Amino acid sequence: MPLALFALTLSAFAIGTTEFVIVGLIPTIAADLGVTLPSAGLLVSLYALSVAIGAPLLTALTGRVPRKTLLIALMALFTIGNLVAWRAPSYESLVVARILTGLAHGVFFSVGSIIATTLVPKEKSASAIATMFSGMTVAFVAGIPLGTFIGQHFGWRATFLVVALFGFVAMLGALFFMPNNLPHKRPAPLSQQARVIVHPRLLLVYAMTAVGYGGSLIAFTFMAPILEQITGFTPSQVSMVLVAYGVSVAAGNVWGGKLADAQGPVKALKRIFLLLAAVLLVFTFTSHNAWLAVLTMLAWGAVAFGNVPGLQVYVVKQAQQFAPQATDVASGFNIAAFNLGVAGGSSLGGVIVAHLGLGHTPWIAAAVTVLAFGLTAWSGRLDRRAGLAGRTAEAVAVTH
Numbered sequence: 001m002p003l004a005l006f007a008l009t010l011s012a013f014a015i016g017t018t019e020f021v022i023v024g025l026i027p028t029i030a031a032d033l034g035v036t037l038p039s040a041g042l043l044v045s046l047y048a049l050s051v052a053i054g055a056p057l058l059t060a061l062t063g064r065v066p067r068k069t070l071l072i073a074l075m076a077l078f079t080i081g082n083l084v085a086w087r088a089p090s091y092e093s094l095v096v097a098r099i100l101t102g103l104a105h106g107v108f109f110s111v112g113s114i115i116a117t118t119l120v121p122k123e124k125s126a127s128a129i130a131t132m133f134s135g136m137t138v139a140f141v142a143g144i145p146l147g148t149f150i151g152q153h154f155g156w157r158a159t160f161l162v163v164a165l166f167g168f169v170a171m172l173g174a175l176f177f178m179p180n181n182l183p184h185k186r187p188a189p190l191s192q193q194a195r196v197i198v199h200p201r202l203l204l205v206y207a208m209t210a211v212g213y214g215g216s217l218i219a220f221t222f223m224a225p226i227l228e229q230i231t232g233f234t235p236s237q238v239s240m241v242l243v244a245y246g247v248s249v250a251a252g253n254v255w256g257g258k259l260a261d262a263q264g265p266v267k268a269l270k271r272i273f274l275l276l277a278a279v280l281l282v283f284t285f286t287s288h289n290a291w292l293a294v295l296t297m298l299a300w301g302a303v304a305f306g307n308v309p310g311l312q313v314y315v316v317k318q319a320q321q322f323a324p325q326a327t328d329v330a331s332g333f334n335i336a337a338f339n340l341g342v343a344g345g346s347s348l349g350g351v352i353v354a355h356l357g358l359g360h361t362p363w364i365a366a367a368v369t370v371l372a373f374g375l376t377a378w379s380g381r382l383d384r385r386a387g388l389a390g391r392t393a394e395a396v397a398v399t400h
Helices: 002-033 037-061 067-087 093-118 123-152 156-177 191-198 201-215 223-231 235-263 266-288 290-304 307-322 325-355 358-399
Strands: none
Touching: 002 037, 002 067, 002 093, 002 123, 002 201, 002 223, 002 235, 037 093, 037 325, 067 156, 093 235, 093 325, 123 156, 123 235, 123 325, 156 325, 191 201, 191 325, 201 266, 201 358, 223 235, 223 290, 223 307, 235 266, 235 290, 235 307, 235 325, 266 290, 266 307, 266 358, 307 325, 325 358
């Protein structure tokens, strides 16, 4: 693997860790800063909102910046944001830190996958992208549990210091190993991006992504408080459960991709959404028993992010049909939709915790996921109608 590609993978690992490590630290941060659990949960929402807004806007505004310079600047901003979190004296300053790192996250993944393809021969471009995104998978398996463990034993600020060090090393890797003259084309102007985002069929896919991916975040954001306050685990035991959950997530991503390849994205997504809804509903009841809770968490991890490959493949497929001139833009907006889902799901989870209690988050997350199933079924029906209309038009043309 080229060292430059390794630098991208390390960057993805650091970014993936800082996005979701907050989930395991929410009880610790809430207690230390004297805020409620819903307020601490907003740290997930605001980060994701920064990613969703910053990705298309800042990617377009930085289109003329050389790719190596941009990558170094992004990892510098990411490192600074985590250092601000490390030294944050108050909740408000921690919010600022999360917004800074979220902005870096959004642009990094918009340009990082394109940079990865330029580092290897053309026939290995898909493998290069998969290698870079493996950093996110490793973040779930190792980064988030390790960050949670550090935060619980040395204080949550120490976690952000460690992540900042990873970001700094990744920045040095980009500085020393990334080629100076990386080829790139300017991203589509904002006017063209706006035309893509308002296309009805693409809007439906973005809704599937936001609702389907964000639904489980209603409960996932407050996973640590649920395991501590309802299941009765100690903070150290929660860290171990997160390790098992991360391994299950890694396996689920592979399974989800293979299912989408074998059955097509719509059929695969319908199956995954139904399984996810079922697991979340079951967790409402099994969260009261330690062993049943762990088993349910393993099942949850296996399907929680298995929808990601199918959703990304489906938006590209739809863009090729309805907006072939802006496939990359459509794909980028789907990344924004993922993060809008995270922001909306974690925010709704906070409202539920504040007004109904922690124990109600899983079943409501299940209900929202069923809505994603409905949107997917609707989109599949529209696809079949469009196919039937196309075949009818061809038949009429032949007869004439």
